[in-house]
Amino acid sequence: MKRTLGTCYYPEHWPSDIWAEDARRMAEAGLTWVRIGEFAWSRIEPTPDALTWDWLDQAIETLGQAGLKVVLGTPTATPPKWVLDKHPDMLAVDDQGRPRKFGSRRHYCFSHAGYLEECRRIVGLVAERYGQNPHVAAWQTDNEYGCHDTTLSYSDAARQGFRGWLREQFSAQGQNDGIAALNAAWGNVFWSMEYNDFDDIDLPNLTVTDPNPSHVLAFHRYTSDQVVAFNRAQVEIIRAHSQAPVTHNYMGRITDFDHFKVGADLDIASWDSYPLGFLEDRVGASVEQQRKFANQGHPDFQAFHHDLYRAVGRGRWWVMEQQPGPVNWAPYNPSPLPGMVRLWSWEAFAHGAEAVCYFRWRQAPFAQEQMHAGMLRPDSVDAPAIHEARQVADELKQAPEVQMVQASVALIFDYDADWAWSVQPQGVGLSYFGLIFDHYRALRRAGISVDILPAHCRDFSGYDLVLAPGMMHMPGDLKQALTGGNAQVLIGPRSAARDANMSIPVPLPPAFPGLDVTVSRVETLRPDQPVALTSGGAITGYLEELEGTADIITQTTTGSAVAMRAGPVTYMGGWGDDAALDVLISDLCTRAGLATMALPDGVRIRDTATERFWFNYNAEPIATEAGVLPAAGVLRVELT
Amino acid sequence: MKRTLGTCYYPEHWPSDIWAEDARRMAEAGLTWVRIGEFAWSRIEPTPDALTWDWLDQAIETLGQAGLKVVLGTPTATPPKWVLDKHPDMLAVDDQGRPRKFGSRRHYCFSHAGYLEECRRIVGLVAERYGQNPHVAAWQTDNEYGCHDTTLSYSDAARQGFRGWLREQFSAQGQNDGIAALNAAWGNVFWSMEYNDFDDIDLPNLTVTDPNPSHVLAFHRYTSDQVVAFNRAQVEIIRAHSQAPVTHNYMGRITDFDHFKVGADLDIASWDSYPLGFLEDRVGASVEQQRKFANQGHPDFQAFHHDLYRAVGRGRWWVMEQQPGPVNWAPYNPSPLPGMVRLWSWEAFAHGAEAVCYFRWRQAPFAQEQMHAGMLRPDSVDAPAIHEARQVADELKQAPEVQMVQASVALIFDYDADWAWSVQPQGVGLSYFGLIFDHYRALRRAGISVDILPAHCRDFSGYDLVLAPGMMHMPGDLKQALTGGNAQVLIGPRSAARDANMSIPVPLPPAFPGLDVTVSRVETLRPDQPVALTSGGAITGYLEELEGTADIITQTTTGSAVAMRAGPVTYMGGWGDDAALDVLISDLCTRAGLATMALPDGVRIRDTATERFWFNYNAEPIATEAGVLPAAGVLRVELT
Amino acid sequence: MKRTLGTCYYPEHWPSDIWAEDARRMAEAGLTWVRIGEFAWSRIEPTPDALTWDWLDQAIETLGQAGLKVVLGTPTATPPKWVLDKHPDMLAVDDQGRPRKFGSRRHYCFSHAGYLEECRRIVGLVAERYGQNPHVAAWQTDNEYGCHDTTLSYSDAARQGFRGWLREQFSAQGQNDGIAALNAAWGNVFWSMEYNDFDDIDLPNLTVTDPNPSHVLAFHRYTSDQVVAFNRAQVEIIRAHSQAPVTHNYMGRITDFDHFKVGADLDIASWDSYPLGFLEDRVGASVEQQRKFANQGHPDFQAFHHDLYRAVGRGRWWVMEQQPGPVNWAPYNPSPLPGMVRLWSWEAFAHGAEAVCYFRWRQAPFAQEQMHAGMLRPDSVDAPAIHEARQVADELKQAPEVQMVQASVALIFDYDADWAWSVQPQGVGLSYFGLIFDHYRALRRAGISVDILPAHCRDFSGYDLVLAPGMMHMPGDLKQALTGGNAQVLIGPRSAARDANMSIPVPLPPAFPGLDVTVSRVETLRPDQPVALTSGGAITGYLEELEGTADIITQTTTGSAVAMRAGPVTYMGGWGDDAALDVLISDLCTRAGLATMALPDGVRIRDTATERFWFNYNAEPIATEAGVLPAAGVLRVELT
Numbered sequence A, B, C: 001m002k003r004t005l006g007t008c009y010y011p012e013h014w015p016s017d018i019w020a021e022d023a024r025r026m027a028e029a030g031l032t033w034v035r036i037g038e039f040a041w042s043r044i045e046p047t048p049d050a051l052t053w054d055w056l057d058q059a060i061e062t063l064g065q066a067g068l069k070v071v072l073g074t075p076t077a078t079p080p081k082w083v084l085d086k087h088p089d090m091l092a093v094d095d096q097g098r099p100r101k102f103g104s105r106r107h108y109c110f111s112h113a114g115y116l117e118e119c120r121r122i123v124g125l126v127a128e129r130y131g132q133n134p135h136v137a138a139w140q141t142d143n144e145y146g147c148h149d150t151t152l153s154y155s156d157a158a159r160q161g162f163r164g165w166l167r168e169q170f171s172a173q174g175q176n177d178g179i180a181a182l183n184a185a186w187g188n189v190f191w192s193m194e195y196n197d198f199d200d201i202d203l204p205n206l207t208v209t210d211p212n213p214s215h216v217l218a219f220h221r222y223t224s225d226q227v228v229a230f231n232r233a234q235v236e237i238i239r240a241h242s243q244a245p246v247t248h249n250y251m252g253r254i255t256d257f258d259h260f261k262v263g264a265d266l267d268i269a270s271w272d273s274y275p276l277g278f279l280e281d282r283v284g285a286s287v288e289q290q291r292k293f294a295n296q297g298h299p300d301f302q303a304f305h306h307d308l309y310r311a312v313g314r315g316r317w318w319v320m321e322q323q324p325g326p327v328n329w330a331p332y333n334p335s336p337l338p339g340m341v342r343l344w345s346w347e348a349f350a351h352g353a354e355a356v357c358y359f360r361w362r363q364a365p366f367a368q369e370q371m372h373a374g375m376l377r378p379d380s381v382d383a384p385a386i387h388e389a390r391q392v393a394d395e396l397k398q399a400p401e402v403q404m405v406q407a408s409v410a411l412i413f414d415y416d417a418d419w420a421w422s423v424q425p426q427g428v429g430l431s432y433f434g435l436i437f438d439h440y441r442a443l444r445r446a447g448i449s450v451d452i453l454p455a456h457c458r459d460f461s462g463y464d465l466v467l468a469p470g471m472m473h474m475p476g477d478l479k480q481a482l483t484g485g486n487a488q489v490l491i492g493p494r495s496a497a498r499d500a501n502m503s504i505p506v507p508l509p510p511a512f513p514g515l516d517v518t519v520s521r522v523e524t525l526r527p528d529q530p531v532a533l534t535s536g537g538a539i540t541g542y543l544e545e546l547e548g549t550a551d552i553i554t555q556t557t558t559g560s561a562v563a564m565r566a567g568p569v570t571y572m573g574g575w576g577d578d579a580a581l582d583v584l585i586s587d588l589c590t591r592a593g594l595a596t597m598a599l600p601d602g603v604r605i606r607d608t609a610t611e612r613f614w615f616n617y618n619a620e621p622i623a624t625e626a627g628v629l630p631a632a633g634v635l636r637v638e639l640t
């Protein structure tokens, strides 16, 4: 498929007399796409119902005339002040009970019916006006759902919504007595937490000590469903007026709502990739790695999200915002190493991105992001990013095709499991995302290209190896699907450890068909107490005690079973460190008939249908079997 | 006295058809006691005044028929939701002004009269029904007062109560003008904080900078009195219906209320001992010790509380909840080393416990404590703890008697002093509990068995050495009682440093009869600035400048007096590190005619009237004068 | 000018029958000044309008009769409880939205009109009564504005005031449409933050993510103006009744309001100097320096503030409170090394202090500061400080004159720039104060005496070197004034980086006349990623990319320009570490014709018109060109 580039533009930030020159320069730089409009509500509707379309009409026309395709965003992430005046209780409430005020963005609660109605109205107006505009070639709903911790809200609206949602969930199960079903499913008899009515149920914040994990998990699920419904409402309205595809721009490592369920209503998934900002504020890398890759970004974090959003988009995905230079929001905001903007772009294409858009066209001299670099400086002079974008554009002209192919290895990512771990980490710092990313990194170190799969996947045909570590609730049909194929399967730690409502099932976990392994006890470990394995590496953080007749394939140096196997299913009863995961992945790949490599630190590959891409995230050249990779180097080698 | 074992059981968590088998297995394992009922309010009274006793009748009968003795808990730590609906302002309010919501436990304010009335009602109903039941052999009031920081509440009820309490306290002192007496006692002229009426007084939270320490200390005392009154109300009702002894299960290192004053209304003190959880979350040990004893618990922390609660119970005390495996609530939750459950049980008996009950019988698969181990797994299979419990039961059959005897060394523990230090630490991390525990550890290292005494003790006969470091307010009759006996006495740092209302007395501290020592200045030290002593070790954290004619017995390497002595009284003007405390304790014991040992790290002894118990908290065997102690080993040697 | 000593006294804390003896001892110790009254409102007016002057009449008379001069404080920092009852909404509100309660001090919001009226009333009454009293020789307004984070308040009063202040600011600019001018100036189009009316504008707390930096900066400016107005109201009333000079006692490193603007209404600036407390809680020194100078205080922190307040007072300044021993409020509170109280006093005089007053006369045995040392112990015995004060008094008798002279080097300190940096640090821990203090320390290490200048200074005549690093907004006339003289000028990093409303100007910064340097990009660095310079040292934290034709005078080891120069103006595009700043200062001084020294760590000098003062902040003697300085030594050498 042909790959394209784009940028994010805010015509409302600039005098209209420079729009045409901006558009010309975008086209000249080789860009195809220009995203606009997603924060412009106050210009579209400055006061209640006073619509001012002329500027937007003109902006779209100007861009279109330059040959650019417009991605038009709905402006619902930034309702103007007068919307809040109409709906004073539309603000999300934080877990400390404080309404989150106007003055930045994302100041709304997903559960607020009045605000949802306002969104339907404005999206309808925008879609009606531009749904058939020939220059509007794609749509974006809202902006970065969940960013700034805006998914969970402890508002009155959320409380009412949660009660209704629970009533619906449990009334089905409990026939005439839904609340009894809920009490039983959650074990509310514990500590006399039993409710007599759904209206007794409060949100699980500010409790004296931990609330019931079933209660918290249900609130996560409820909240995720509100995001899905909020997004779906917009998509349905856009589709009623336009044939253009609809996307939403997700973020990195935001797991508060189910991206797959939101994605099911989209045509294309997209995400906003800030490698340097993320390395500082969310990757979770060691201090040494943070220092080493401070100007390059983590070698695996973007790749992981590329694979994730390829799955969310069912094959179609973009980078909607690509970091072009220093940003303004991380603890420290260094400059990218020369070449990295190009490398990041190619890493995205190698994973199947249809488009990479640089955020933003011109650095804004005002407001919150004035220190966020753009492709142009505030004085309109070319910034470094535009030079690298031009190089990518040139390279794309020569070789625009990148063909995706199903990978041999699949890794399940389950948002519900992430919530379950967050509700019950059992040890400081233990998270599902961390566990999955550790496995992903091990696969990348071994030179393996990976497909990420959603939790609802039941067809694993074509995969030689499927990994589902840490997936706390595994429905019976998933267990069947995993064991029914030809793939090697890795589960554990904590896989299938809970029933659908966050209780421990009996028989004890994992209760996997054909695998006589029982987790008889669980412990979590201090970071300074790794448990060494005979096969190399160690267990850190999370360790299970295993019983059963399956083969022991890994043990601690004191003789306890850590990994056990029967047929194609391997159960790993602990969180391996990098060395332990290297051994485990190597072993599984060998059994799956897959070749592995031992890539140098910072060097990564990605295979497409016809090519192998080499990436060097290091600040110095590295010799590889494909030749010497320059610092920040990209190499594209045909597969033979 | 004969020692017994028990467990904590929640019949309401399980189908009634397995109760009999559970009871049979408890008896088979050698257990005598089964505690039930303390969180069961929602099952006793599911809706207002709808009492359902049948299940509890049956549970008690089933347990009793198996030969078990029931400890029946009052359910007041977990009022059901409908109780809160009746009394919406019964919630405690945290120091940030937020009500602490329903959804876990201990969601009540001790000052709330309406809730106290509900408690009187439900306790009356329970006591009336089971007061003469032959299987109910003991009672427990509520559960873990103070756990989850639930003692201090900044509610309206507390504000009103505090004002009335102050009015009563000071009106006596001040004749017709109580508020003037309060202003004078607290020094409210400072910063124009003078009140014209008791109703002017607010609770001491959310002030711009530190509130008056006298104000805060008074609020601690008021709050402690509410806990005492709350507990007494229950005890009086139980006693009106039952002859069985009444206990309460205290926690580790909770000092927010005066355990001795609550204990004065009980027949038996008990506490909940979680060695691994406590080591991670409250002992305050060094990182090295936390790592070394991660699977064993701190060698002295349980022993300290055993001695403390022996004093609180005036000789009669239990471990009501003994950790049986990993728990769910500490930062990290490792498994105990094999043998530790047995060792912990014997350490308790060696300190005089009448009973040790394991928490809990079967691990709950649901709700907040689903990852808290039990004697059985959730699938009813024996967990490791039951094997060690059986071993203890067998050993108890062979040698059930453990005879307590008054120790030679006494250590005063004063809850009021802990509050005073917390109000005015003067240096980060300095606490009374920490100071006392450092002295206790030094005594344990020296092989000394210790009696802990309450602040109100005035009879020290029989002791050769009495320690009262850090006791900030020492009434005159206590000073007299300490100097009037034959014992060596250690005071300081900070002993007698404040008057009854938290002001510095003149003459300056300690103003001890017969001891010409004056604390002329106080400084606190950075942790990286220990002050070395000529006799070994160093002062850390807290250092006083001393004047006077008493003998200087310890000096800094720069020549300042640190410890001084006249006759039997030694004043220590600083907080010694372990090495300094070893020297000090050794010197004091020598003067008291007591032999000391230098026990290896992790090895501890405890002497009863007839035996010496040896305990090895290490993960490897250790050679001692009593022979080689296996890892987690216990040795019982007759004293000759 | 003749230099004097004093103390702070609270007659209301002590029985009146000891006042005369206290006064006698003050005079005997060589003190001239005694400050009283600043917390005594509840004694002057115990209930509404019930004035009791007799005690204060008597106290002033007693002190005066002993030959002491009284500094009389207005009591507005501690309104009694009844004032709050009259104005329940006068409390400041913290940034979390919580009113800050009664029970300590400074519990008022500067924006509250009702409280301002109460202050006018009480100050009027005090000024009327004592304005002509022959013993009242000076006045102090309030106490330590801004202490305990009490400048910024998020109250309703502040919200209303801020709206009015903005309306006034922007209506001028915007003619008929002030709100459009504000929207344009702040760039509110970004994220649809545009307002339709000034009443739409809220305070910038509790927003979902960062509020608009222009919004926050405006709120800082508004708040500062309230402090100025609050203080001016008092000064005007005092001046109407008295000829005595008026001062206010500022604190160390409080930058929340513009001290120069408050100072413009004062006759004398003064500040409260707590070298040991400050070193622990606000200097920002390395752990090594904190340990090394724990008993001496930072060698430059007091000197910096002395120079700052000399500027604030337009030459006239005092130390109103000098630490005399351990304090009570820092994380750790050590004792000063013997000799330091004397050294601190002389350091102040060497910088031009007219008076140094020790806080406090006698240590209070009660309330919040009971562990704050005084010149006397609570039992009235001499504490160590009084001995050192007597020595200073004796030394002053022999050589009372210290003559100030304009320094050769000036350093601009701009409160507005500090707010701008705090609004937009762009990297953790980066602050304007820190940057300025790093430059000041480098100057001190080089033996340079410094004048600090306010941002509004336009006359730099007489200076050979002027430094204005980090001054984010530089008006055009300031740029002209700096380049128009004969001085070498240092600017950058971040100098002139923002326009008056916190946007990036185009042409890009610094746009300095005659200097072709453009900051083309900015990055911030992890603390573990210093960027080495070829000339020695490194850039840490903040690094700019520079373009232009000016001479490159410093480069990174990888060849990027870091400092550039044209004529007398040097632009430094990064935050140098100590080594880099030593090179830079040395180079600039050489160009300015100024000799530099390389003083040993902890040794500092200060030149007056006729003398060089040497100070040894070390705990051991140090050999210098002026001879061996004893530990804590002071040497006074005539300049020849």
Ligand SMILES: [Zn+2]
Binding pocket: A061, A064, A065, A134, A135
């Ligand atoms: Zn067109």
Ligand SMILES: [Zn+2]
Binding pocket: B061, B064, B065, B134, B135
């Ligand atoms: Zn019976």
Ligand SMILES: [Zn+2]
Binding pocket: C061, C064, C065, C134, C135
């Ligand atoms: Zn007079």
